[in-house]
């Protein structure tokens with residue numbers, strides 16, 4: 511799917527949000543700057559997280575939020591080394607209902623992803639700086 515600009519990314523996130531239920535795990539793949547955080551925030555807003563509840567982007571491995579239908583755990587696994595490190599900080603709780611998990615850099619610990627995980631891949635369009643491509647597996 512072509513996301514021609516940020517508005518198109520927000521619209522795609524809204525459409526996906528409508529399909530999400532407690533226990534959904536979304537793995538967001540894509541290189542640095544592909545738009546994983548941008549997409550995650552659009553998704554969280556679409557799930558009822560209020561703007562003021564989304565802090566400035568200081569790094570957190572697991573950041574919990576309250577949506578209007580379920581709690582959401584936004585995760586960024588970029589700086590972790592392996593699955594053990596995540597298990598030590600209690601990641602398993604967030605990978606099951608009632609939580610919805612949205613994970614950046616899931617390839618750091620693929621063994622932890624539930625079998626039902628939905629994989630999304632964002633890629634930068636080489637010709638247009640504000641365009642992205644989204645593949646939903």
Ligand SMILES: Nc1ncnc2c1ncn2[C@@H]1O[C@H](COP(=O)(O)OP(=O)(O)OP(=O)(O)O)[C@@H](O)[C@H]1O
Pocket residue numbers: 513514515516517518519540541542543544545546547548549614639640641642
């Ligand atoms: N169509 C688009 N969709 C998403 N982001 C876009 C789009 N066009 C431009 N951008 C910009 O691209 C940047 C994407 O940065 P973002 O932090 O979301 O990337 P990331 O994939 O999370 O990177 P990282 O791996 O470093 O966490 C943002 O500054 C965003 O405003």
Ligand SMILES: [Mg+2]
Pocket residue numbers: 546547548586614
């Ligand atoms: Mg990011």
